[in-house]
Amino acid sequence: MKVRHAPRRFVTAPEVAILAVVLVATVFVQGTNDFYLRIIELVLIYTMVGMALDLVTGYAGQFSLGHSGLFAVGAYSAVYAYLQMGIPFPFDILFAMLVAAAAGLVVGGPALRLADLYLALATAAFAFIIQLAANDLDWITGGAGGVGGLQPSISHSSYSAWLGDHYLWVVMVVFVVGWLSLRRLTQSRWGRALIAIREAGQVASAVGIGLRSVKLQAFVISAAVTGAAGALFAHLGYVSPDIFQLSLSIAFVTILFLGGNGTLIGSLIGALVVIGVPQEVEIDPNVNNIVYGALLIAVMIVAPRGVVGSAALAFDRLRRSASQPDSPAVRPGPHATAIEEHPAPSGSRRRRGAPASLNGSVRACDISKSFGGLHVLKDIDVHLERGELLGLIGPNGSGKTTFLNILGGQLPADAGSIFLDDMCIGGEGPARRAALGLGRTFQHGGLSGTLTVRENVMLGAHLRGTVGFAPAATLVARRLCEEDELRARADVTLDELGVEKHYRDRRPPELPYGTLRLVEVAVALAGMPRYLLLDEPAAGLAEEEIDRLAGVLDRSVASGVGILLVEHHLGLVLDLADRVVVIESGKLIMTGPPRDVAADPKVLEAYLGPDWARQATEAAQ
Amino acid sequence: MGTVVEVAISGLATGAVYALVALSLNMVYVTARVVSFAQGDIGMLVVAGTLELGATQGNLPLGVRLVLCFAGAALVALLVDIVAVRAIRSTRGVTSYGWIVSTLGASIVLQNWAATWFGTESQTFPEILPTGTLNVFGGVVPLEQVLTVVLAAVLVAILAVTVRRTQWGRMARALADNREIAASCGVPVNTVRSSVIMVSAVLVGVAATVQAPQTFVNVYMGTPLLLNGMVAVVLGGLGEVGGGLAGGLVLGLANAIAGRWLDSTLVPYVPFLLLLVWLIFGIEIRAATRRVVNEVLRRPTPTGAA
Numbered sequence: 001m002k003v004r005h006a007p008r009r010f011v012t013a014p015e016v017a018i019l020a021v022v023l024v025a026t027v028f029v030q031g032t033n034d035f036y037l038r039i040i041e042l043v044l045i046y047t048m049v050g051m052a053l054d055l056v057t058g059y060a061g062q063f064s065l066g067h068s069g070l071f072a073v074g075a076y077s078a079v080y081a082y083l084q085m086g087i088p089f090p091f092d093i094l095f096a097m098l099v100a101a102a103a104g105l106v107v108g109g110p111a112l113r114l115a116d117l118y119l120a121l122a123t124a125a126f127a128f129i130i131q132l133a134a135n136d137l138d139w140i141t142g143g144a145g146g147v148g149g150l151q152p153s154i155s156h157s158s159y160s161a162w163l164g165d166h167y168l169w170v171v172m173v174v175f176v177v178g179w180l181s182l183r184r185l186t187q188s189r190w191g192r193a194l195i196a197i198r199e200a201g202q203v204a205s206a207v208g209i210g211l212r213s214v215k216l217q218a219f220v221i222s223a224a225v226t227g228a229a230g231a232l233f234a235h236l237g238y239v240s241p242d243i244f245q246l247s248l249s250i251a252f253v254t255i256l257f258l259g260g261n262g263t264l265i266g267s268l269i270g271a272l273v274v275i276g277v278p279q280e281v282e283i284d285p286n287v288n289n290i291v292y293g294a295l296l297i298a299v300m301i302v303a304p305r306g307v308v309g310s311a312a313l314a315f316d317r318l319r320r321s322a323s324q325p326d327s328p329a330v331r332p333g334p335h336a337t338a339i340e341e342h343p344a345p346s347g348s349r350r351r352r353g354a355p356a357s358l359n360g361s362v363r364a365c366d367i368s369k370s371f372g373g374l375h376v377l378k379d380i381d382v383h384l385e386r387g388e389l390l391g392l393i394g395p396n397g398s399g400k401t402t403f404l405n406i407l408g409g410q411l412p413a414d415a416g417s418i419f420l421d422d423m424c425i426g427g428e429g430p431a432r433r434a435a436l437g438l439g440r441t442f443q444h445g446g447l448s449g450t451l452t453v454r455e456n457v458m459l460g461a462h463l464r465g466t467v468g469f470a471p472a473a474t475l476v477a478r479r480l481c482e483e484d485e486l487r488a489r490a491d492v493t494l495d496e497l498g499v500e501k502h503y504r505d506r507r508p509p510e511l512p513y514g515t516l517r518l519v520e521v522a523v524a525l526a527g528m529p530r531y532l533l534l535d536e537p538a539a540g541l542a543e544e545e546i547d548r549l550a551g552v553l554d555r556s557v558a559s560g561v562g563i564l565l566v567e568h569h570l571g572l573v574l575d576l577a578d579r580v581v582v583i584e585s586g587k588l589i590m591t592g593p594p595r596d597v598a599a600d601p602k603v604l605e606a607y608l609g610p611d612w613a614r615q616a617t618e619a620a621q
Numbered sequence: 622m623g624t625v626v627e628v629a630i631s632g633l634a635t636g637a638v639y640a641l642v643a644l645s646l647n648m649v650y651v652t653a654r655v656v657s658f659a660q661g662d663i664g665m666l667v668v669a670g671t672l673e674l675g676a677t678q679g680n681l682p683l684g685v686r687l688v689l690c691f692a693g694a695a696l697v698a699l700l701v702d703i704v705a706v707r708a709i710r711s712t713r714g715v716t717s718y719g720w721i722v723s724t725l726g727a728s729i730v731l732q733n734w735a736a737t738w739f740g741t742e743s744q745t746f747p748e749i750l751p752t753g754t755l756n757v758f759g760g761v762v763p764l765e766q767v768l769t770v771v772l773a774a775v776l777v778a779i780l781a782v783t784v785r786r787t788q789w790g791r792m793a794r795a796l797a798d799n800r801e802i803a804a805s806c807g808v809p810v811n812t813v814r815s816s817v818i819m820v821s822a823v824l825v826g827v828a829a830t831v832q833a834p835q836t837f838v839n840v841y842m843g844t845p846l847l848l849n850g851m852v853a854v855v856l857g858g859l860g861e862v863g864g865g866l867a868g869g870l871v872l873g874l875a876n877a878i879a880g881r882w883l884d885s886t887l888v889p890y891v892p893f894l895l896l897l898v899w900l901i902f903g904i905e906i907r908a909a910t911r912r913v914v915n916e917v918l919r920r921p922t923p924t925g926a927a
Contacts, residue, residue, distance in 0.1 A: 063718040110901040116718050117656055117859070121851055122900045125893040128848075132889050246844070250725055257722055289733040296726030300709045300719045 015183070018265060019176065026172050037168055039279045041236065043271045044175040045229045050255040050267025051182055052225035057253075058262040058309075059186060060218045061198030063116060066107060066123030068248035069130035070223045074100040074230025075239050079147055080140050082235075089152035089160040090170060093231040100227020101220050108219035112212060127249055134241035146240025164235075171232055178225050181473040182264055185221070188472035188479050189458070189465040189486060192451060194218055195262075196459050200448040206408060207527050208434035208463040217469055254292055257299050260308030262450070269308060320505070360421040361385045362438065362531050362562065367406055367416035369399075369586075376402045377586045380416070384531060386562045389553065391577035391594070393570065395606055399586040400566045401443055404533050407564070408440045409433045420531070435463060439529030441520045443536050447508040453519050454504040457490035460523035464489060493522045496555075498548045514541045518549065525552070531562045538569045550576055574598055582606065626760030628881045629874070634766035636873020637773035641828035642850025643857065643865030644777065648821040649702075650860050651797035652814050655720040659701050659727035661847025663822045664829030666694045666731065668746060668838050669739045671830070683747065691826050698822035699815055701727045728843070735840040746833035769831050776827065777866065780820075793817050825850075852896045 011019075022044075029036045049067055056062050077099035081092035111122040134141045141147060152164030163170050185191055193214050196204035205211055233239070255274050260266025273295075278288045303310035362384045369377040376399045384390050394400050405411040407418060409430035418426045420436050428436075447456045465482050472479045494504060497518045503511055508519065521537050534553075538546050546569070553576060557563055567573050573580060574594040582590040582597060584606040590597055597603055604613035642661070649657050670690035674681060681689075705723040750772070753764040784790035792813045795803040804810045829846055836842070853872050857864025872892060879891040899906070 057718075061717065063721055114900060117721065118855070118900055120718070120721055121855060122897060124848075125896045125900075128893050129890060129897075132893075136886050250729065253722060253725065284737070286733040286736045290730050290737075293726040293729030293731075293733065296729070297705050297709075297723045300705075300723040300726070304709070304719055 011180075015180070018268075022172060022176065026168055030168060035279075038236070039276055041168055041171050041232075042275050042279075043268070044171050045232050046252070046255055046271040046275050047268045048175055048178050048229040048232075049226050049252050050259060050270055051179060051264045052222040052229070053252050053256050054262065054264055054267060055182060055186070055194070055218050055225075056222045057256060058260075059191065059194040059198065060215055062112060062215060062219070063120045064123045064219075064222075065120050065246065065249045065253070066111075066126045067222075067226055067252045068244050068246065069107075069123075069127035070100050070103060070226040071230040071233070071248065071252075072127075072130045072134055072241075072244035073103045073223075074227030075234040075244075076134065076141055076230075077227065078231035078234045079150060079239065082150065083147070084140075088157045089155060089235060090163060093174070093228055096231035096234075097224040097227045100230065101224040103227075104220040104223025105216070108216050108223070112215045112219060124246060124249070127244070127246055131241055131244050131246075134244060141239075141241065144241060146238055146242075148238040150234050150239070151237045152235055167235070174228060174232060178228065179265065182221075182225065184476065184479060185469055185473045186264065188467060188469070188483065189462050190214070190217075190467075190469045190472050192455060192459045193462060195450055196448050198448075199450060200446050200456075200459075202410065202442060203446045203448075203523065204459070205430040206410075206434055206440050206442070207460045207523065208431050209459075210429075210431040221469065254296055257306050258295060260306030260310070260312070262305065263308045263312060266306050266308030270306070359386065360530065360562075361419075362407065362564075363419040364403075364407060365417050365419070367403065367413050367418070369402055369406060369411065369414050375586055377406070377413075377583075380583065380586075380588050382564075382581055382588070382591075384562045384564050386530060387557060387560045388578045389557045389563045389565060389576050391573035391580040392564055392566045392583070393568075393573055393580060393597075394583040397585075398583050398606075400583065401535055403583070404440065404535050404564070404566060407533055408438065434527065434529070437530035438533070439524040439527050439531070440533035441524045441535055441537055443539075445508070445516065445520055447516075447520060447523065449507055449509050452505050452507055453499070453511065454487065454490050454494070456508060456519065457493055457522045457526045458483075458486045460493075460526035461486045461489045461528075463527050490522070490526055493526045494519070496525075496552050497522050498545075514545045517541055518545060521549065521552070525556065529561065531564070532556065533564045533566075535566050536568060537565070538567055538572055546572060570598075623759035623761070624881070626758045627762055628877045630757065630760070630762040630766050630770070632874035632877030633870060634769040634873070635832075635876055636870035637770045638828045638832045638846075638869075639849045639853045639872050640866040640869025641773055641776065641824050641831075642846055643853035643869045644780075644862060645821040645824040645828070646850050646854050647860060647862050647865045648817055648824070650854075651862070652793065652817045653702060653706055655706050655724065656851070656854070656859070657698075657701065657706070657727070658721065658724040658847065659705070659731055659843075660698075660821070660825050661829075661843030661845075661850065662728050662731035662735070663694050663698045663701075663843070664825040664846050665840060665843035666697060666735060667691055667826035668829045668833045668842065669735050669840060670694070672744055672746065672838060673739055683749070687749075687830065691823055694826050695819035695822040697731070698818050701731075702815070702818045728847075732840050732843065739840055741840060743837035743839040746830075746838045748834045749830065750834075765834070772827070772831065776824070780824075789813070789816065849892060852892050855896060856899055 025040065029040045049071060053064060053067050056064050074096040077096040078092045081087040081095040082089060085092075085095075087095055107123065107126050111119060111126070114122055135144050152160045152167065155161045155164060186194065193204060193209045196209060197211050197214060201211060251274060255267050255270035257270070258273055259268065259270030274292060278285070299306060305313060364380060364382045367377055367380040367382075368375070380399075380403060382390070382392075382403075392400055392403070402411065406413045409425075409428060409432070413426065416426075417424055420433070420438060423436070425433055425436065425438075448459065451459060465486055467479050467482045491504070499515055499518055499522065503515055503519075508516055511519065517537060517540060521534065524532060524534070537549060541549065550572060553563055553565070565573060565577065574597075577594050579591060580594050580597040581588065582600075582603050589602050589606060590600055592600075601613060601617055604616050607613075608616060642664070646656055646660055649655065649660065667687070667690045670693060671683070671686045674686040674689065675683070678686075701724070705727040706720055709719050709723050748765065750765040750768045755762050755764055755767060757767075784793060792803070792808045793816075795806065795808055796810055796813050796817075800810055803813075825846070828850075829842070832846070833842075849872060850869070853868035854865045856868030856871055857866065858868075872895065875891055875895060876888070879888045883891075
């Protein structure tokens with residue numbers, strides 16, 4: 001694909017603005033006294049932890065109370081490296097990052113199987129264990145009394161001492177590098193994957209995102225950044241186990257939620273409020289804490305995305321509503337299924353002449369599934385060739401969606417096996433199946449409500465990208481290049497389905513129903529699957545939208561995609577399909593060309609009941 | 622034998638306290654679908670409030686002060702529910718953990734608010750249960766430990782009967798099962814919810830009061846109370862009232878056993894390790910237990926259990 005690249009922007013305008021502010025503040029503070037110096041250092045350090053927590057909690061939606069533990073691991077690793085291993089400052093920071101990342105791996109690996117309360121408790125338990133250990137392992141930590149003399153300015157090594165004299169600059173450099181890396185990460189396909197984990201888990205795994213591994217990556221990166229912050233904190237001079245109580249984790253959470261959940265830099269505002277203000281304004285610490293607790297509740301009530309997050313969202317809405325008046329949204333009824341209402345689209349769209357030399361198939365052999373005592377599927381045997389459109393029809397409750405879920409890996413089958421290009425995939429998860437070329441849509445949407453329409457489709461093209469999280473954070477040009485390609489791919493797919501341009505920067509909840517359904521198909525198509533499972537894509541579509549959908553499906557099949565179409569719009573199925581499979585009450589009752597199926601008495605009976613079926617047959621004769 | 626009895630009774634006594642906290646947390650959970658991080662601080666308010674009243678209004682008898690503080694704590698719990706839980710319902714679409722953040726906020730507010738009038742120093746709490754010792758199977762056990770277990774058992778029994786036999790209990794159970802259906806049947810859901818929250822505050826208050834004479838009292842005592850209660854809840858299964866009670870007893874016994882036979886520096890780790898192991902491997906442990914039980918009883922493994 002030919003892509004016209006946007007001009008290379010290594011740093012964007014908002015980034016420059018924020019960098020300038022931090023720089024000016026640093027220069028300004030450098031000239032004043034040690035008191036302000038210390039406040040700004042602390043604010044930057046706490047902001048780093050807030051941003052690290054944002055990656056896990058704000059973006060990926062995994063609530064952690066364990067970051068005080070990771071902070072402590074970073075701090076004490078630096079202490080150990082600096083005092084006992086003789087690693088000079090600032091290289092002990094790298095050591096601290098490594099150890100903290102390892103701790104993140106050990107904790108996150110098992111704990112990320114959990115969510116919400118259980119994850120909060122598991123991570124809190126980790127934080128408690130670290131604090132207890134900090135008291136007990138006095139050969140590293142100096143016990144409850146703590147350990148001091150950690151300022152690099154009193155180091156024997158001359159360059160360490162020089163850096164220590166300019167400690168604020170060191171903190172600022174680490175902060176800026178950390179912030180820019182995290183920002184680039186969240187603006188890559190990896191960052192989209194994180195948001196999708198939070199909001200659209202099912203779709204994310206169906207487009208090939210391994211939920212657990214991406215969550216774990218986020219946790220480990222977050223741990224490394226937190227570790228660096230901990231190391232910087234230790235080098236302020238003194239650490240003791242008292243510092244790393246659970247209340248520190250809660251302070252990090254406060255910083256994140258006051259500033260902005262899912263905005264990274266919002267934590268700077270949170271940290272200024274939580275750390276900066278009380279150092280400057282001398283009030284009773286208890287009163288101070290009451291204010292924070294109350295703010296935390298207030299933020300959850302009025303601005304659950306945090307100050308920056310909610311402001312950004314409001315600004316975004318305002319800007320778009322000013323520039324683009326809403327076009328009237330046509331909402332067709334959600335279930336327009338009767339044949340009479342939708343006569344088969346006129347004119348033959350049917351491409352024919354089977355594409356040559358495209359071998360391969362998905363074979364489902366003897367699939368059975370029951371929920372409790374209810375047999376939903378019984379010995380279903382279906383195969384889908386490349387370059388063919390296979391219709392799957394049956395009355396409501398016949399097991400069509402269950403069958404699709406088993407093919408897609410969302411549900412395990414009780415019995416039977418599934419082969420993709422002769423490879424047994426019955427034991428693979430949805431993400432692995434997507435990687436092998438199996439795409440799908442869902443009957444009930446499930447797109448991310450935070451990502452725009454275009455970004456959702458780019459999410460669908462996740463597997464078309466190659467930049468992993470390490471290059472995404474560092475190799476600016478490569479990431480931007482890939483983002484341009486994915487964006488172009490998304491636009492091409494949206495063009496094909498005729499999704500209008502002004503919808504593409506909107507979020508899915510703002511779209512008319514029919515357009516939304518087309519976007520869901522676009523998400524599945526953007527991954528360029530070799531086999532595509534569609535679950536009632538035409539339900540709720542207007543006539544003209546159905547025509548566009550049919551055209552796209554037709555072209556996809558002509559280019560060699562094998563499509564399994566579950567649909568109640570029989571006109572569409574009979575017109576497009578090469579073969580049609582009919583299931584009723586979990587049993588396969590017929591397979592054949594559309595013409596034969598439409599005339600088959602058993603099929604008519606399944607759909608219309610015996611009486612009507614007899615009448616229909618007689619009328620036909 | 623004597624030692625075993627002593628450890629068992631002391632474990633059951635602490636376990637009974639945790640079980641009460643777990644019961645309190647579970648009651649809030651089944652009605653409000655949240656686990657309030659401020660629940661431990663509600664218990665702290667009862668204890669700290671009673672001491673503070675004693676210092677300022679010295680002529681009030683202990684019983685009156687306790688009753689006043691229980692009532693006050695129940696109202697505070699209701700306030701927490703209204704401000705930090707009901708008010709954030711609209712955030713459900715944005716985050717799934719908004720209530721963790723807001724009830725943590727409530728916990729911070731309560732702790733620091735208590736600190737402004739109570740101070741942060743530790744104090745002692747007067748004995749409220751009769752003290753003394755008992756000889757049980759050759760072991761010498763403190764009378765108050767036995768009474769703690771009895772008190773908790775009586776409270777649980779009263780609550781169980783109330784929930785089963787009274788109209789209020791039926792309404793509370795209906796609310797726990799399905800809020801919408803209960804409301805459509807004419808259950809005053811908000812009133813019932815408020816009353817359940819207030820009863821849960823009384824339970825955690827009892828737990829804190831019973832435990833207070835055994836330890837020092839300060840405004841931070843709510844956190845360990847909450848954590849142990851949470852561990853008990855998790856061990857028994859969130860929302861499983863009976864399970865939470867059993868979880869509390871198991872945790873208490875584990876602490877007592879560790880305290881008696883384990884190196885003293887390792888004891889504080891026990892509840893957290895127990896929690897982590899159960900959270901992370903709970904599913905496997907239960908499945909393995911089921912397999913072993915089935916094996917022993919020579920029953921066929923139900924399909925899908927593995």
